[in-house]
Amino acid sequence: MKNIKYDKIADVHKAPENRIKNAFVAFFSGGVIGLLGEGFIEILCMQFHLARSDAATIMIVTFIFLASLFTSLGFFDKLVTKFRCGLLIPITGFAHSMTSSALDYKKEGPIYGIGSNMFKLAGSVIIYGIVSAWFFGMVRYIIGGIG
């Protein structure tokens, strides 16, 4: 049963949420991650004379490795709590979601634990990533033609 009076009183005592600050922190920390990634690509291109696309792949793999390592060392969750979506939206967040799920279920064994729970959070990202890639690919195909 809905109680309008209750909702009114509860709204008065609503917890304050500083959305602007949260957004700024996420924007800034996410930007720093992007900057680091771009800097890393530049170094790979300039120093090791790699093609830009290869350098980008190496950068992504390195970031995935670092995020997973920091998660398993136990301090990435503290960074996420602090910097919020700035660390969750980039590829670091994807790696972190898989590693943290795997860690959580390691005691249930490799099959019923890690294997079946590792994609608990990442599964949605993968499935809807593929579906949207297909959808936008179709849009591009229809509008732009085969060429």
Added chain:
Amino acid sequence: MTFKYKNVYINETATISGPYEKEGPLRRYFDKTYDDLYFGEKSWEKAEIKLVKDALVMIMKKSGINKSSIDLVIGGDLLNQITASTYGASGVGNSFIGVYGACSSSVLGLIIGANFIEGNFISNCACLVSSHNMSSEKQFRYPTEYGAPKPSSATFTSTGAACCMLTNEKSEVRVESATLGRIIDYEQNDPNDMGRVMAPSAIDTLVKHFEETGRDPKYYDLIVTGDLGKYGKEIVKDYLLNTYEIDLGDNYNDCGVMLYDLEKQKEIKAGGSGPVCSALVVYSYIYHLMKEKKAKKVLFLATGALFSPLLVYQKENINSICHAVSLEVV
């Protein structure tokens, strides 16, 4: 529904706390505290079972009632199939009842135990509850290492186990009466704002208790709710005053707020929660106050949110329940 008791006493209490509770203001009242969350065990679930075992060992030591002399053990926790209680209490007592009232399990256990004792069916009963921050996070929310950002209205599941030994032998504190609550649905559905979800049940049970006993807030030296947190607590005060003209005054507090130093411990957000949150406060600090006769009449309301993550995803509301027990110095 309110019951009155003549013959039910608190013999002893035992409280075991985790590291976050240890950092709070009530540290010196706990019987045993831990510095990490694993307690030497290999998983969060086993760690919680260890807490329950510790609480039972402690209550047996303090009360002098050994495991074959405990007539009944009543246990409750948040894990699926209440496994912390069933594994932890294995081998202790002559009978066992597992209860689930979410965070209201502590008082639910006390009421069931008190009814058995008042009816002269048993002479003692160990009522225990436990919760573990990490095992709850894993079961209800995100992986423990994920560190998902939470809004400031979110509450923090307390880690610990607490046990209260009820007997029919006279002691300093007695269970005077109890009010069983009903399931309340105010169409609330935010699992990150449990204070708002559970406050209606606290209000309902409180009003019913006052109606059925003919008392008012002044009758009690202290009225405590379980785990509404700092925002839920204000809702209760405001709603009672505006709708029922009941002024709770200064002798009302919430265990979720009392258990931690919310100014310093920022990760706690709005306050503590979990079945053990209220039990840790009442069985340690408040029981201590009563034994020192600083508070003679205490009304203890444990609030619980009745939901599962599955039904929240299926767009069902989160219901709540609250049970109350009145404790008095003899």
